[in-house]
Amino acid sequence: MLSRSAARLLTTQTRAFSTTSTRQTKVAVLGAGGGIGQPLSLLLKIDPLVSSLSLYDIRGAPGVAADVSHIDTDSTVKGYTADQLDDALDGAKVVVIPAGVPRKPGMTRDDLFNTNASIVRDLAASVGRVAPEAHILVISNPVNSTVPIVAKTLEKAGVFDPRRLFGVTSLDVVRAARFLGEVSGNDPKNTVIPVVGGHSGATIVPLLSQNAYGKSISGETYSKLVHRIQFGGDEVVKAKDGAGSATLSMAYAGAKFANAILRGLNGEKGVITPTFVKSELFADQGVDFFSSNVELGKNGVEKIYPVGPLSAEEQKLLEACLPDLKKNIEKGYAFVA
Ligand code: NAD
Ligand code: LMR
Numbered sequence: 001m002l003s004r005s006a007a008r009l010l011t012t013q014t015r016a017f018s019t020t021s022t023r024q025t026k027v028a029v030l031g032a033g034g035g036i037g038q039p040l041s042l043l044l045k046i047d048p049l050v051s052s053l054s055l056y057d058i059r060g061a062p063g064v065a066a067d068v069s070h071i072d073t074d075s076t077v078k079g080y081t082a083d084q085l086d087d088a089l090d091g092a093k094v095v096v097i098p099a100g101v102p103r104k105p106g107m108t109r110d111d112l113f114n115t116n117a118s119i120v121r122d123l124a125a126s127v128g129r130v131a132p133e134a135h136i137l138v139i140s141n142p143v144n145s146t147v148p149i150v151a152k153t154l155e156k157a158g159v160f161d162p163r164r165l166f167g168v169t170s171l172d173v174v175r176a177a178r179f180l181g182e183v184s185g186n187d188p189k190n191t192v193i194p195v196v197g198g199h200s201g202a203t204i205v206p207l208l209s210q211n212a213y214g215k216s217i218s219g220e221t222y223s224k225l226v227h228r229i230q231f232g233g234d235e236v237v238k239a240k241d242g243a244g245s246a247t248l249s250m251a252y253a254g255a256k257f258a259n260a261i262l263r264g265l266n267g268e269k270g271v272i273t274p275t276f277v278k279s280e281l282f283a284d285q286g287v288d289f290f291s292s293n294v295e296l297g298k299n300g301v302e303k304i305y306p307v308g309p310l311s312a313e314e315q316k317l318l319e320a321c322l323p324d325l326k327k328n329i330e331k332g333y334a335f336v337a
Helices: 004-016 039-043 061-068 082-089 109-130 143-156 170-184 221-228 232-240 250-264 312-336
Strands: 025-030 050-056 076-080 094-097 135-138 166-169 194-195 202-204 271-278 289-297 300-304
Touching: 004 050, 004 312, 025 039, 025 289, 025 300, 039 050, 039 143, 050 061, 050 082, 050 271, 061 289, 061 312, 076 082, 076 109, 094 109, 094 250, 109 135, 109 312, 135 143, 135 250, 143 271, 143 289, 143 312, 166 300, 170 194, 170 202, 170 221, 170 232, 170 250, 170 271, 194 312, 202 221, 202 312, 221 232, 221 250, 221 312, 250 289, 250 300
Parallel strands: 025 050, 025 094, 050 076, 094 135, 135 166
Antiparallel strands: 166 271, 194 202, 194 289, 271 289, 289 300
């Protein structure tokens, strides 16, 4: 029997997912056997907006599915082996992709490109063929390049709809709230810091000035906080010492983002969160994809918000972000071309 505290934790976790109506959805996880895939599948199993969960990996997914399927929520779960990708995708409205290798100490996210680019491209081609209307949520790194890879792959197949492709940058938003809470003493639960740009080092631009607690941080505390948000991933990679990168906090952030997508699909209004999407905001500077606050709806992206007022420091961070981001995006495009 569950201890009282464990039961309370589960209840709280189930409540962490908002639900406003009863329409439910099939969600596929590609890479479900991995460090992120497993806890993400668990969290999706307890999201009331998921009616059916399709777990795919080149190894281990049936085992994860059997395990997760015993959880006492209403959704069904099925695991698929390497040769069953089309079955896994059939009818999926949302496809989450955490497939690919993670970093080891000393590596940048871009060092993962050679391995992950082709994994993501091939999975995207299958999604485009089997579930062309699905919302695709890309977690695999380097996100700044893998998202353009998915876009070009779908474009080649004639099925790219920019409203339905998302780079998952929600871990940066989660970290910004948590790390700010540590320096200012506020509860991160009620803190929202827009994090814009991309998802690696200097391309991660936290807009602390847009938060009541964040705007009072200055000097060395500010510089250290920005650095920690930009390089939070390295902290985990170093601590795991060769065993991978963030998995549990990523699963949490990914499930939170998937829930926002599902609420939008369900017709809920006012669902707004930062995510890396095809965007006109800095397209005139050659930056075709950019993360900023996005309103989600029945067809995915409803509205892309501009970055809003920036402090002088944030203006500098943005200037440093754009050239790096442009290079990462072009590298993704070139891979598919
Ligand atoms: P992992 O190695 O633990 O798991 C990856 C899984 O992908 C494995 O189970 C593997 O079998 C599977 N896989 C490999 N090729 C596949 C394919 N062709 N089809 C289906 N599955 C395939 O790695 P992880 O820690 O879960 O990280 C996964 C990815 O997520 C990495 O690229 C990592 O850098 C990235 N990541 C992104 C963020 C973010 O904020 N966007 C955060 C953390 C990690
Ligand atoms: C993160 O931000 O934790 C992920 O992108 C994984 C990594 O390589 O740091």
